[in-house]
Amino acid sequence: MNEGEKMGNEEVKDGEILFVYESKMNNPNGDPDNENIPRMDYSTGTNLVSDVRLKRYIRDYFSDNLKEDKNDIFVKRVEKVQNSTERAKDFNTDPDEIINRCIDIRMFGATITLKSDKGKSDTSAKGKSIKLTGPVQFTWAYSLNQVELVNSYSITTTFSSESGKQQGSMGKDYRVYYSLLAFYGVISSKRAKESKFTDEDLRNLDNAMIMALQSQTTRTKIGQSPLLYLRTEYDKPKFIGDFREYVKLNQGSKPIRSSEDYSLNLESLIQEIKANKECDLAKIWINKRLNVGDRKFLGEKPFNLTNLNE
Template sequence: MNSINNRYDFVFFFDVKDGNPNGDPDAGNLPRIDAETGGGLVTDVCLKRKVRNYLQITHPQKDEENPVPPWAIFVREKAVLNRAIVSSWDETNKGKTIKSVEEKRNAEESTRKHMCNKFYDIRTFGAVLATSDKEKVGESVDDKKLRKTGGQVRGPVQLTFARSVEPVIALEHSITRMAVTNEKDLEKERTFGRKYTVPYGLYRAHGFISAHLANEKNGTGFSTEDLDIFWNAMQQMFDHDHSAARGLMSTRKLVVFKHKDALGNKPAHELFERVTWKRTNDETKPAREFTDYEILLDGKTFPETFKVVDVS
């Protein structure tokens, strides 16, 4: 697979209707909201999780404990990360005697490359490939005391938090259930619960793809095929992530700025400023549909959901 040679910056719009796009576990799973502006928030971690889930659907593994490269997912549900790191270390350094710091550094590098080749999400987003077992300072580096790591991998693809373009509100709904959980509650007619939703919100996130960090020699080996899969994931990931909590979530616009080379032609912020939005109806009324907005590129509307713009 060929590594990418161009830098990319992109703007990503998605919306939610009658759902909770990203609950805050520290606030009773309320939708994340900026306390000062009232704007809705969705973390970059949440978006990356959906990309990983999309890969697991489109490129499934027969055995998640023994995944096959190059489409395996490192950070997945119930995964033991240290086990995967140690397994890659043992596979790439089998039979080697590691006594010096230099030999250990080479072993870590071979482990890093092996895991980048094997796991799509490491190749894309990066990872910290370290175990919690610490070797004792000053002692020889042998198999019994060795800390088997792959170092730190900087991923070429990075995302920002998504912010709603206008303030949102979080609604609390009381819900009832006719069944009970425990025997002791049999005499109760029903049980009660709560559900939180955002009536409507249009969210905007930004992303960056570095060709230098994708380079196969010194980077992760993120390829043109990996890039195509990532663009597909960004467009389709919500279609495979439905739940009662999330309501209706949809990708609305993905505008990609493709630079001429790895270094890039222009600063990202100048490109992002070319993508704007405006209301199509009375701004004093709350938006409840995507048709209440228009997304503009250089002041003009465009029909495509996925649009690539060459940066000159």
């Protein structure tokens, strides 16, 4: 076991997360209410991505890479569409079984109404429900740079939209040139106890944050890469607040089109973490392509790091 890696039976501490990734010539998060155009704050030129989109990446990564005995996914893609009550029947409509077996419930929480099958005399589940606010929560991401949309291109499909038509259907393909997106997240120790979220679950989250984007790529998402993952822990709850406010983007006069066109200054954030006596930098991973300047600001022995790329 590497230095700084915890035993699986240790309690999860309060913590905060910064996750930065790039999205290049793709659609980071289309808006279904607006022709699936990338979500934008047009007044600032800022690209937006919902926390639901990030959680979908994490769930799909878990589904493909973790054994289902205690790491099943409650909110998963299935052939037949189900509501939460129907999905609960796969776990015998048992609240404890759902929580113990489903890592996404332990991590993100859920509100699930439980009902017995109609026609059965056993009504023990009637009126029961799961109402958990998960210990791991994320804000919506926003881009650290101003983002330009690629002019929409019409695309055709081989199959027609209606039976009997001879031609394929037409659609629009909306993308961004380059978006440097940042999520901020919080981990609650109190909610971790309530949802039975374990230290092993937390380590699985660490891996998913680094691996999920590229392992779950699709036609509209290819070109996304993780650049920075940072997680803190607190001996006592003394949160710093949104880490993104301490990150400075340095770019030249040209529009950003790749990671070579800018650098990120993390010194203010690291100084804030070091100044917080209750805080420890538990995990940091930096993509080799990300320019963060002179990394000496991390210190000679930077916080028991196990995943820092040099």
